[in-house]
Amino acid sequence: MTSEREKMTSGEPYNQFDRELISRRILCRKQLQEANNTPDNEKRNGLIQDLLAKSGPKFFVETGIEFDYGFNIYIGDNFYANYGLTLLDTAPITFGKNCYIGPNCGLYTNVHPLNAKERVADVEMAAPITIGDDAWFGGHVTIVPGVTLGNNVVVGAGSVVTKSFGDDVVLVGNPAKVLKKIDNN
DSSP, rough: OOOOHHHHTTOOOBBOOOOHHHHHHHHHHHHHHHHHTTTOHHHHHHHTTTTTEEEEOOOOOOOOOOSSSTTTTEEEEEEEEOOEEEOOOOEEEESSSSEEEEEOOEEEEOOOOOHHHHTTTTOOOOOOOETTTEEEOOOOOOEEETTTTOOOEEOOOOOOOOOOSSSEEEOOOOOTTEEEEEOOO
8 A cells, every 4th residue: 555655755646634744744843943943053954964865964054944854855965055945845856966055945846736626625746856966046046846957057046947957057037047058168
């Protein structure tokens, strides 16, 4: 029998009010509340890392991080996130190495049905987000479900990324579009 957690993580419709999922969200809220009120950087970051599926040794997050489960968050080495990072991780969120995230960014894997009857019936689904190596996000960047960004992608402040892009690009706008290619020579 497939658990609600397994269905959720694989993108199938799932019951968000499942006892296991509720318990995990409560655990995360408690530990994140403690972490976000801990001024000691090493202790704060350790509390956050304890909840994640994976993170590299060079990991630094300012206060104000929020996420649902943690077990769907995979972070490569040399990661920095400024204040106010929101990761709605009903599906996997994966960051490569050397990622720098500006303040008040949000990555949202939750997919809600367009059909009102399904929404009212609390049908939930999710689609993963994957960020390659060497990413840099300005402040207030939003990444929606199902997006994959390649390596060396820069996303300008305030951009809303609604589709996937390859390597070596600067993205800006709502919806985000390629402003220019990055020359690595």
